[in-house]
Amino acid sequence: xxxxxxxxxxxxxxxxxxxxxxxxxxxxxxxxxxxxxxxxxxxxxxxxxxxxxxxxxxxxxxxxxxxxxxxxxxxxxxxxxxxxxxxxxxxxxxxxxxxxxxxxxxxxxxxxxxxxxxxxxxxxxxxxxxxxxxxxxxxxxxxxxxxxxxxxxxxxxxxxxxxxxxxxxxxxxxxxxxxxxxxxxxxxxxxxxxxxxxxxxxxxxxxxxxxxxxxxxxx
Amino acid sequence: xxxxxxxxxxxxxxxxxxxxxxxxxxxxxxxxxxxxxxxxxxxxxxxxxxxxxxxxxxxxxxxxxxxxxxxxxxxxxxxxxxxxxxxxxxxxxxxxxxxxxxxxxxxxxxxxxxxxxxxxxxxxxxxxxxxxxxxxxxxxxxxxxxxxxxxxxxxxxxxxxxxxxxxxxxxxxxxxxxxxxxxxxxxxxxxxxxxxxxxxxxxxxxxxxxxxxxxxxxx
Numbered sequence: 001x002x003x004x005x006x007x008x009x010x011x012x013x014x015x016x017x018x019x020x021x022x023x024x025x026x027x028x029x030x031x032x033x034x035x036x037x038x039x040x041x042x043x044x045x046x047x048x049x050x051x052x053x054x055x056x057x058x059x060x061x062x063x064x065x066x067x068x069x070x071x072x073x074x075x076x077x078x079x080x081x082x083x084x085x086x087x088x089x090x091x092x093x094x095x096x097x098x099x100x101x102x103x104x105x106x107x108x109x110x111x112x113x114x115x116x117x118x119x120x121x122x123x124x125x126x127x128x129x130x131x132x133x134x135x136x137x138x139x140x141x142x143x144x145x146x147x148x149x150x151x152x153x154x155x156x157x158x159x160x161x162x163x164x165x166x167x168x169x170x171x172x173x174x175x176x177x178x179x180x181x182x183x184x185x186x187x188x189x190x191x192x193x194x195x196x197x198x199x200x201x202x203x204x205x206x207x208x209x210x211x212x213x214x215x216x217x218x219x
Numbered sequence: 220x221x222x223x224x225x226x227x228x229x230x231x232x233x234x235x236x237x238x239x240x241x242x243x244x245x246x247x248x249x250x251x252x253x254x255x256x257x258x259x260x261x262x263x264x265x266x267x268x269x270x271x272x273x274x275x276x277x278x279x280x281x282x283x284x285x286x287x288x289x290x291x292x293x294x295x296x297x298x299x300x301x302x303x304x305x306x307x308x309x310x311x312x313x314x315x316x317x318x319x320x321x322x323x324x325x326x327x328x329x330x331x332x333x334x335x336x337x338x339x340x341x342x343x344x345x346x347x348x349x350x351x352x353x354x355x356x357x358x359x360x361x362x363x364x365x366x367x368x369x370x371x372x373x374x375x376x377x378x379x380x381x382x383x384x385x386x387x388x389x390x391x392x393x394x395x396x397x398x399x400x401x402x403x404x405x406x407x408x409x410x411x412x413x414x415x416x417x418x419x420x421x422x423x424x425x426x427x428x429x430x431x432x433x434x435x436x437x438x
Contacts, residue, residue, distance in 0.1 A: 011422045058355065060363035068358075090355040113339065121340030122333065125347065132351050136277065136309040137355065139287075142361055144279035145399045 003103060006048045007078055008155050012119035014042070024109040030096040037077075039091035045104045046079040053101025057176070066179030068092065069134040070161070078127055142179070150178055151188050153217035155198070155207060165207040172203075222322060225267045242382035243328040256296075258310035264323045268295040270317025272380070275311050276395070285398030285417055287311060288353040289380070297346055320376040361398070369397055370407050372436035374417070374426060384426040393424075 003025045010018065027050070030036055036054065037044045047054075054071040054080065068077040071077055076173045079092040079212070141150055154177060158167050171185045189205065190196045197213050199206040207213055222244045225231040246269070249255055249363065256263045266273075266335060268339065273290040275298065290296055290313075298311040360369055376384050392406045397404070406419045406422065413418045416432050418425040426432055 016428060022379075043288070046241055058359065060359070064360055066358070090352050090359075097331065103290050116337055118333075118337040121337050121344060125344055128344065132266065132347065132354070133309050135354055135358065139276065139285070139358060139361070140279070140309075142285055143285055144283065214393070 001046075001050055003048065003105070004075065006103075007120075008124045009119040012115055013113070017113045017117055017120075020109060020113055025105045026105050027142075028102050029102055030100045030102065032122065034096045034098055035093070036096065036100075036102065036110070036196055037079075037092065037094035039093055041089075043107045044094075045106045046110045047071075047094070048105070049073055049075045049077070050101040051102055052096055052097040052102075054094055054100060055097045055177075056094050057208060058092060060092070065093075066138075067175040068138060069131065069176040070097070072161075076127055078124065079131065089090050147178075147180065147184065148188055148191075149216055149219055151169040151190060151192070152197075152213050155205065156210070156214050156217050159207055164189070165210060167205045167207070168203060169205060170203060195214070220267075220269055220293070222272050222324070224265065225293065225322075226339075226342065226363060228342045232332070232336055236332045236336055236339075239328060239332055240324055244322050246320060248415040248429040249319045249321065250289060251315055251318050253315045253319075254312070255315065255321065256298075256311065256313035258312055263313075263324045264289075264325045265329050266313070267324070268292055268296070269320040271315055271321075271324055272317040273321075274316045275313050275315055277309070277311060283398065284312075286396040287309045287357060288350065290329070295346055297343065298350065309397065313317040347360075366397075366399065367407055367410075368435055368438055370404070371416075371432050373397060374424065375429070375433050375436050378426055378429070384428070384429060386424045387422060388424060389435075416425050 003022050007013075012123075025048075028036075029053070036047060039059070046218070049071050051073055053076075054077065056068045056071065057065050058068060058120070059065050077094060079094075110217075114124055114174065129201045141153070145153075154174065155167065158169070159165050171189060175182045175185045189198060189200055192213075193200050195212075197207070197209045197216075199208050222241050223237070226232075226265060232240070244267075248253075249271070255266060258278070260308070268290050270292055273294075273296065275283050275287045275296065277287060277288065278284050298313075315335045333343055360372075366371075370393070373393065374386065378384050390408065391401045393399045393408075394404045408417060408419060411432075412419050414431075416426070416435075418427050
């Protein structure tokens with residue numbers, strides 16, 4: 001995919017601005033499990049997802065994790081370029097959940113064009129607003145939803161992403177998505193299994209009663 | 220305070236743009252307890268705080284609350300104008316915690332100027348990024364901090380805001396800030412009192428051992 005296709009406002013940039021962005025962009029491949037961005041330590045740049053799947057998450061001082069949002073083909077990650085947004089002062093990690101190809105636009109290049117282009121600045125605004133919405137949704141989930149419903153919601157979302165009711169994942173990985181200890185995940189999955197919602201085997205969670213699991217998730 | 224003083228980029232707007240914004244702006248007074256913005260139901264506009272103190276919070280379907288951030292003199296609230304940001308799809312409530320005077324810039328006016336002004340769009344970006352940082356901080360608090368430390372942090376923050384160690388507040392109000400039931404707040408405050416950190420009386424929480432409370436908050 002061309003860089004231009006990621007930006008609905010591409011036609012509103014000057015020829016010069018388009019050349020600046022396209023000329024500075026470069027491709028990178030990350031194998032599954034690869035780290036694209038480590039917290040607040042570096043200024044990776046704006047990341048455009050060509051293929052694969054990325055996971056943005058935040059970590060506790062003692063290494064616990066919670067997923068903030070996922071990025072798929074055609075998505076754009078601004079927080080890995082938070083160095084270019086003066087107001088943002090928190091750190092996000094970004095890893096590849098599948099083999100992924102991304103295009104990177106260096107933060108200083110993007111920032112320079114955004115500074116002089118109202119269309120690009122307004123578009124960037126909207127992308128930030130979308131991620132902001134994702135994290136507000138997360139707050140509401142954490143605060144108001146019980147753990148069984150959050151786990152059910154996570155499982156059906158995963159099934160939708162994978163296009164399969166057989167999920168290859170570990171209890172620990174699920175815990176890292178939801179910000180919960182492995183033991184808590186195992187206990188609730190065991191309960192789900194006893195209720196006939198899922199079937200568990202090593203490294204796999206199989207959804208067997210999708211309808212009831214979705215009802216629980218939507219409660 | 221003039222509208223211009225709220226915008227560090229005011230000098231980078233055209234004369235026309237400045238007149239448009241200043242001409243559309245109007246003042247409003249809200250008594251303590253007054254509601255400035257009700258969730259997603261209306262497009263209040265951009266709110267500039269002239270004096271007083273505002274509280275932004277989100278609510279659960281059954282009416283529970285959690286404070287997202289506070290706004291003080293010279294602060295600006297964009298989320299009450301979320302209707303003008305296409306990407307934002309969540310609802311924030313805004314109430315006056317003290318008698319407050321605000322200036323409102325209608326959302327459509329602000330949006331029109333922002334659309335053509337790169338400086339204003341970039342400045343708006345930074346304001347959103349700051350609020351985004353506030354809510355990310357909140358996620359980290361909720362996820363990784365135990366309730367005693369969150370309560371201690373809330374009490375010392377309140378004392379800083381009020382400039383007094385005697386806080387006029389109820390256990391229910393504290394619960395609404397922290398997203399916790401009143402009973403949980405009462406129990407922990409009772410524990411704090413038994414440890415000699417605070418003294419409780421009707422409608423008042425008095426901080427008596429500020430040093431230890433701050434240590435607990437920073438743990």
